[in-house]
Amino acid sequence: MQSPMRRALRCGSVAALGALAVAAFLLVLTPTRDAALPARNKYGLVFDAGSTHTALYIYRWPADKENGTGIVSQVEACTAAGRGISSYADDPAGAGASLKPCLDKAMEIIPAEQQRETPTYLGATAGMRLLREQNSTKAQQVFAEVAKAIGEYPVEFRGAQVLTGNEEGSFGWISVNFLMETLVKASPSTAQISHPCYPRGYQENITTAELYDSPCVRAPSSPSAAQLLRVMGTGEPAACSAAVQQLFNLSCGANSTCGFNGVYQPPVRGQFFAFSGLYHSLHFLNLTEGQPLTLVNATIGQFCTSTWEKVQRELPTASRIQLRDACAASTYALTLLLQGFGFNHTTWRNIRFTRQVTGVDVGWTLGYMLNLTNMIPSEIPQRVIGLRRSNWIAAMVLLATMLILTFCLLALTCCQKSSSGYVSL
Known part of the structure; x- marks a missing residue:
């Protein structure tokens, strides 16, 4: 026979479990709120192909933009070896090869699953402007080899272009204002x-x-x-x-x-x-x-x-x-x-x-990237339904208490069965 104390404990545990279950159920039924998951980042690459050197700038911004413009930050800058791509007029393949070490570095930074959607641009300035005026055929060959080299990487290459002086200055203005939050011996006959x-x-x-x-x-x-x-x-x-x-x-x-x-x-x-x-x-x-x-x-x-x-x-x-x-x-x-x-x-x-x-x-590349983010669709943040923090904490406390009481109830039951299994001699 069960002792009155054990019977009382068992009844009390069952009642407590019932009450806690009802309370947890009511907490789950309380109003929930719509919560946005953290926005994922997007990446962009801009080559600054100047007259003396070429640099690659790696930019990042949240996929959900503000006022249609990405809040762009610089992740890394990489300077390519050698001089500017215009110096490869007689060796166009060398212009493309000079970009690869920086592209390799970018692939280490940008997550693999986002590389194919990373917009990549190349803007050429004074050196290529001059080469195009002097020999447009050689300028086209250099651009073709540059595009070929970039095309070997899993990025979304959107082309190379020669920037005018006005564009270079305008994008530089955008960059500064954005960052400031305002917006041999000669022969004798020589x-x-x-x-x-x-x-x-x-x-x-x-x-x-x-x-x-x-x-x-x-x-x-x-x-x-x-x-x-x-x-x-x-x-x-x-x-x-x-x-x-x-x-x-x-x-x-x-x-x-x-x-x-x-x-x-x-x-x-x-x-x-x-x-x-x-x-x-x-x-x-x-x-x-x-x-x-x-x-x-x-x-x-x-x-x-x-x-x-x-x-x-x-x-x-x-x-x-x-x-x-x-x-x-x-x-x-x-x-x-x-x-x-x-x-x-x-x-x-x-x-x-x-x-x-x-x-x-500071230069034209940041302003260029800021301007181009206006043409990249903004992503709607993924949303989830969740309890308020206070309700969630209360539910966890109730569940923990229910587990403890369940273990206590199981222990009483086991002890009860064990004691009733003995035979008196």
Whole structure:
């Protein structure tokens, strides 16, 4: 026979289990709410095929976009070995091969299941613009090999194009405002040409076919394209500046204030960001740390009057091309900012020379990717039905208590059966 205590415990456990079951059932019937699962990320690749090098930028944004535009962030940047793809005019296959190491890196970052839906673009700038003007057939061959190389990877390649200067500048503007949350010895018969922007003592032998008219050097009217020319640097800052100014049409016409070609431009006001070529041209001379304009002018003038031997000695890690072009590049940047955009000694302090903003490389590629996300359909987040957090916690506590009581009830039953199985002698 069961003892009264065991019988009471068993009845109490059964009653408690019943009550808990009813409570859990009522919690399940309480109003639920619609919850969105975390949005998955999308990826995009943009090649910046410049004149000196090619870089691949890997971008990522949530699939559910804000106001139709992806909130794009930079995941990684990879610089391809060698020079820009335009330098492969006589070896088009080499242009495609140069991109593969960066594409391999991108495949390690982008999840395998998303690679085939990753939009990939290549935008070419100054180098390919010039090659297309000089030899459109070679430019097409380079693009064909680039497309062939990218096509070997499981990405959605959407083509290569040459960006205009306006497009490059516009996309760069978008990038900055988005990140700021506002939005050999020559032969005796070699002819000589003087170059005021090259350091004194610098020499370079080229053929007439390799030389094109520029503000600093005019190609002689020679009938022989194979004639050797010796370019001699003379290091004349004033002559270099005068030659560079010929690149700009600074006449305002009827407008009292303009930037270029008579187009109205209001006086400069507020803070400005100088990036890409403007940054690199002055950073080479350590002039991007907010130095006053007087010091910038003096430093550029001092470098431009230096001898070739001196600049090689003082900057031993710089390449020959960097040392040769530094005077011309910095003079161009200064002319653009002062005569072109109208900065002066006062407003110069408002220019911030930078390579990155909030840890992201500044250039046209981010703005390009932001613009293109408008053409990529936004995904609707997957939704699930779920209990409120407080109800879910209460249900879990009730279920745990029910399990404990169930074990207790089973233990009482086992003990009861065990005790009733003995036979008295």
